[in-house]
Amino acid sequence: MSLKNTMRDMAAHLNAGAFDRIEAYYGDTCMVSDPNHTPWPRGREGARQMADSFRNLAQGLKVEIEDMIEEDDRVAVRWRFTGVRDGHPFVASIMAIYRFEDGRIAEQWTLGAPKPWPS
Numbered sequence: 538m539s540l541k542n543t544m545r546d547m548a549a550h551l552n553a554g555a556f557d558r559i560e561a562y563y564g565d566t567c568m569v570s571d572p573n574h575t576p577w578p579r580g581r582e583g584a585r586q587m588a589d590s591f592r593n594l595a596q597g598l599k600v601e602i603e604d605m606i607e608e609d610d611r612v613a614v615r616w617r618f619t620g621v622r623d624g625h626p627f628v629a630s631i632m633a634i635y636r637f638e639d640g641r642i643a644e645q646w647t648l649g650a651p652k653p654w655p656s
């Protein structure tokens with residue numbers, strides 16, 4: 538499976554509400570980094586905590602891959618998150634770069650808005 542297809546598969550799980558499946562895409566010692574968030578623990582626990590934060594981000598959360606570039610062991614994705622938050626439409630844009638080892642995410646660097654905003 539191409540790395541792009543792996544990311545599409547992960548997006549499908551998020552859209553199906555299968556947040557508990559997300560950690561399977563990450564390696565045992567993965568590192569998830571986001572300067573707008575307190576540091577996540579290393580490994581799948583950090584991936585699990587990140588996925589849980591998505592679950593609570595907005596009701597009816599949907600993710601869309603707007604752009605994706607794959608080169609060697611890395612994939613860059615521009616994500617669009619939509620839903621309803623506090624009764625208002627919610628939209629957030631996130632840029633992430635993923636580095637893979639043995640078919641799983643070894644490192645993730647994410648940058649989004651410091652705080653999600655209603656549209």
